[in-house]
Amino acid sequence: MSAATRTISFTLNGRPVTADVKPHHNVVEVLQNQFALFGARESCGQGLCGCCTVLVDGQPVSGCLYLAVFLDGAEVVTVEHLAELGKLDPVQEAFIECGAFQCGYCTPGFVMMSKALLAQHPDPDDQQIRDYLTGNLCRCAAYPEIVNAVKMAARKSKAGSTG
C-alpha cells in the first residue's frame, strides 16, 4: 500500500517511543508489529468484543478501531504494563482467584476495562460493573465470575492502598 507514513511519538507503558505508521494502521497492529505486544488482540474487528482494549490517556479504547496515528503525544497503557515487575495487579490476582476466564482470549481486554472501571469507581456495585463491562464480550461466558473478580479486585485495591 502506498499510503504516506507518519512518525508519531507517544508514551507506551511508561517509556517514550516513536513509531512509523500508515493512516490505515490501527493500534493493535502497531502494538503487535512494532512493539511485540500481543496482549491486545483483534477478534471482532468492529470494536464490539473488547479483546483489543488498551488505555489511551486513561481512557479505554478499542485498539482494532482506534487509528494508530491518533496515539501521537498520548500515554498508552497495555495489559503488559500491569505485571511488568513480576507482581500481578490486584485485578489480575482477582481474575485468577475467581476463575474469571476460560480460554483467556478476551481476558486482557476485561482486565484493562476493569482497571478503568476501578479508577473511576473504586467501589462499584453489581449494576455498575455490568454496565461498565457491557462492551466486553466473553464467548466462554465467564460473566458471573468476572463480576465477582471485579468486586474482589476493588477490595484488594482498597486494602492495598490503605495498608
Add this chain to the structure above:
Amino acid sequence: MATTSVSGGQVGRSLPRLEAREKVTGRAEYTHLMQLPGMLHAKIFRSTVAHGRIKSIDTSAARKVPGIYAVYTSDDVRKVIPDPYYGPAFHDQPILAIGKVHYVGEPVAVVLAADPHVADQAVQQIVAEYEELPAVFDEIEAAENKILVHEELKPAGTFADLKHLKGRKGTNIALDFRLRRGDVDKAFASAAHVFEHTFRTQKVLHLAFEPFVAIADYRNDSITIYSASQGPSIVRTEIARLLGWPENRVRIKVPYLGGGYGGKLYIRMEALATAMSMLARRPVKVALTMEEQFYTITKHPSTFRIKSGIDKDGRIIARKCEVWWNGGAFADVGPRVTQKSGFTASGPYDIDNVSIDSYALYTNLTPAGALRGFGIPQLVWAYESHTDMIARALKRDPLEFRKQNLLRDGRPQATGMILKDAAIEKVLDRIAERLNWKQPFDRGKGVIRRGRGLAVALKAVISPTTSVAIVNISADGSTTLYCGTVDMGQGSDTAMAQMVGEVLNMPAETIRIVPRDTDVTPYDMGTLGSRSLFHMGHAVRLAAEEARAKVAALRRELGEPEGSNAPLADLFRKKYGMQAGNIVGTGTYKPDYVPPDASGLTPNATPFWMVAGSGVEIEVDTETGHVRITRLINVADVGKPINPKIVETQLSGASLMQLGFSMFEKMHIDGGQVTNASLADYKIPGMHDVPLVMENETVDTTQENGPFGAKGVGELATFGVSPAIANAIDDAIGVRLTELPLTAEAVFRALRAKDNRPLGDE
C-alpha cells in the same frame, strides 16, 4: 476396575487453572498471534453464489496489485495435492472450489502477500463468473432430492457404517440412522392419547474469539503446522493422507485455543495453509476474520417430528422420532452427529416401543459440524418441549409426569443398553427442589407474567475412541505429562495434572504439561464431545500408575526398606551414580463398544452416560413479548468432580452459551447469503444477558468406571436450557413456541395469535 485409588490429595481440589497467570498477563500463546520468519498472509476470495458452476476466475487485476506474492486457484492446488478433498466422514470438501461452488462463502481463490492489507486489497480485484444452479437450503426440501448438492457421495472409508453409501447418486442424504425397538405402530394403536409435534432449530455458530487459523511451514521432506485445533492427531492423519506421506513427516503444534466449542475439529484451515505453503515454498498463515467464521462451520439447524403414545395411566408406551439435520454443503462430522445423537433422540424416558429415524442432509449453506453437544441440544429442545406439552394437555404436573416415565438405572435405554451411573432422577429432583416446585408460584396478574420450567436430558458419549498419554519422571523427581488433549478453556491441563499428582502423590502445580505437538505428544482422538476427562483421564491415570509401579520396582531393586519414602532424586542418584535417567510410564485407553445392529440396537452404546438438566424462572412482558430470565439453575451428574471450581464455571458457561442460542442468536440467511455475518448484527450473550440468579450444582454420584469416579462435563449444561425456557413461557402466558430462538417478536406474535389478533408478516 480399580480406578479410584486416592493417595495424593489432588483430585477434588479447586485449584486455579495452571496457565492462569499467562492468561491474565496477556502472554498465553495462541496461533492467531504467532508469526514466523518469512511468513506470508493468505486472504481468501469466496463464492458469492449458493450453487453454481464456475465459468471463469479472472485473477489478472489481482496479480497487478503491488506487493502481492501470488494468486492461486484449485488448478494450482492440484499441482501439489492431486486429490485435494478432505473431511472426517466424507471426502467431499475441496481445498479450493473445483468446477462448482456449493454455498455462499466457499473458498475459490487465495492471494498471498507479506502484508495482509495488500492481500485483502488484491482479493477485491478477483472476478469470478458462475452459471448459477438451483439451490436448496431447507433440510426438509433437501430430503426430497429434487435439487442435488453433490452428484455422488464420497464416504471417507474411516467409518465402517458409511461404506455402503460409496458412489450413491441422486441423493442429499449423507446418512440415515434408524433404530427400531418394540412395535411402535401396535403401541400407538393401543394408546389412550397420541401427541405429535414438530420442532425446529435455527442456524447458529461457535464464534470463538480466536477465529479459525493455521500456519503451515512446508519443507521438502516435512511440514509443520501451527494450528488452533481441537484434534491435532486427526489433522496429522488427514494432512498425511492428502500428501501421501507417512505421519511422521507431518507435525501439528497446538498452543492454547481462544475458544473451540467443537468448531476447531477436523480439518479447518490446515489443508489450505498446507497447499499454499507448498506452492509458495514459504510459511503461510491463514487467519480468518470474525466475518469469515460465518462461512466456515456452524451448528446443525434441525427439524424434529416427534410423536408419543400415552396409555390410560399416563405411561409413555410409544415414541416415534424423525430428525432431519441440515448439514450444509459438506458433510463434515454431520453423519456422526446424526447417528450418535440418534441413540438418545427419544429422551431420558423408559419407553418400550421406540422408532428413530435420523437423516444427515446436504444443503447449499455453510457446512455444519459439532457444537457443544453433538446434536443433543437440538433433540432435547424438541423432546423436553414435547414432554411438557403432553403433561399440560393431560393436566398432569410436568415434574410428576416426567418422574412417572423416567429411565432409571438397571432399565434398558432405547438402544437396549442397560442404564448405569446415570443420575437422571437425582438431577431432576434437585432442579425441582431448587425451584421449590411443590410450593405455589405467583404467576402475576398484570402486564408482567411469571413462569417456571424445567428439562432434563441424556447423552451417549462418542464411542469408541482412543487416548494415549506418557508420564515422564526426570532424575530430580520432577514430572512431565505428554497428552494430546487440547486446553481450549475447559481446564483440561489442570485436571490432567491433578490426576497425575493424585497417583504420584505430587502437588498438581508441580506437574509440567507439554504443549500439544504431534512430534512429542502421543495420539488422542480429539478434544470433543466431553470425552477427554474420561478417556484421556484414564490414559493419564494408567501412565502415572505405570510410572508409580516402576518407582516401586526401583525402590525394591535398590534395597529400600518397605514403606521408605526416600525422595525420587535420591533413587535416581543411587541407581545411576549422578542426576541421570528417566522413569517413563505410558497409558492407552479405549473403552469397549458394540456398534449398533441393523435395528440401531446395541448392548454397549457408550462408556458413560451424560446427564444434566436446567430449571428457570422467567418474567414475560405481555406488551412487548420480552422474556427476562430471572433465575437459571443447572444441575449435572459429573461423577466425582476432579476440580469443582472449574466444573462450576464449565456448567455456567455452557448454559449461558445455550442461553444465546435459545433467546436471540440466529444466522439470517437470504438466498443462501448470510445477512448478519458480524458481531454487530449477530448478537451473542453479554453481561446484561446473564440471569440475575444463577445456580450450578453437581449431584453426589460416582462414575464407577470413570477415572477417580469422574466423567465429562463440557457440554452438559447446554442440554436443558432451551426447553426449560420455552416450558416456562408456556407456564407464564399459555403460549407454546416450537422454533428457536425465543425472541420477543416470536413471543409477541404467539400471544397475539392466541388472542385471535395475529400480526401480519411485516
